[in-house]
Amino acid sequence: MSKRRHSENNPAGDASKPAGTPAESAGNGDGGYxxxxAxxxxxxxxxxVWSLIxxxxxxxxxxxxxxxxGALLGAAGGFYLSHMHGLTSSRKPTGGNGAASGPSEDGTSNAK
Incomplete structure (x- = not known):
């Protein structure tokens, strides 16, 4: 018997991912759009706004x-905001085998 929790907000039943996460919206095909x-x-x-100012x-x-x-400042500020909200980075890693690429928990690097 499975101990998965099914809720109204998370029909997939995965308790580790809250509903409405970017990964979930990207999974339905419109996350990139x-x-x-945005x-x-x-x-x-x-x-x-900054041009009017x-x-x-x-x-x-x-x-x-x-x-x-003002227009240049507004463009730079808009790009900064979108970058800080994580909208300019790819949500899916390109290539590779999905293994971690940072340092391991013991502090040693797992780079090849």
Whole structure:
């Protein structure tokens, strides 16, 4: 008899993975698309917001270059946010046999 727990939030019954994890959403085929839309939104939103701030400062100070600096700052900030949220990295390791690539628990490296 199996001791797996089945819950409403986790129909697969795997108690080690909470429902709604990135691995689960990537498993249904739309995880990469959703991450791409989120990255696009962060970058475009950052450009729009910081360009408007730069435009306002240009208007107040009588300059013409702050809007461009704001757009660049917004793009960099949007990419930074998407990177910090883990949206720019691949969720599946490419190639290999799935073995761990970091140091082992005893501190020695398992690199070949």
């Amino acid at each position: 959703n991450a791409g839309i 990255v696009f939104s962060y970058i475009i939103g950052g450009i729009m 730069g435009w306002g400062l240009d208007y107040l100070w009588g300059t013409r270059w702050i809007v461009l600096a």
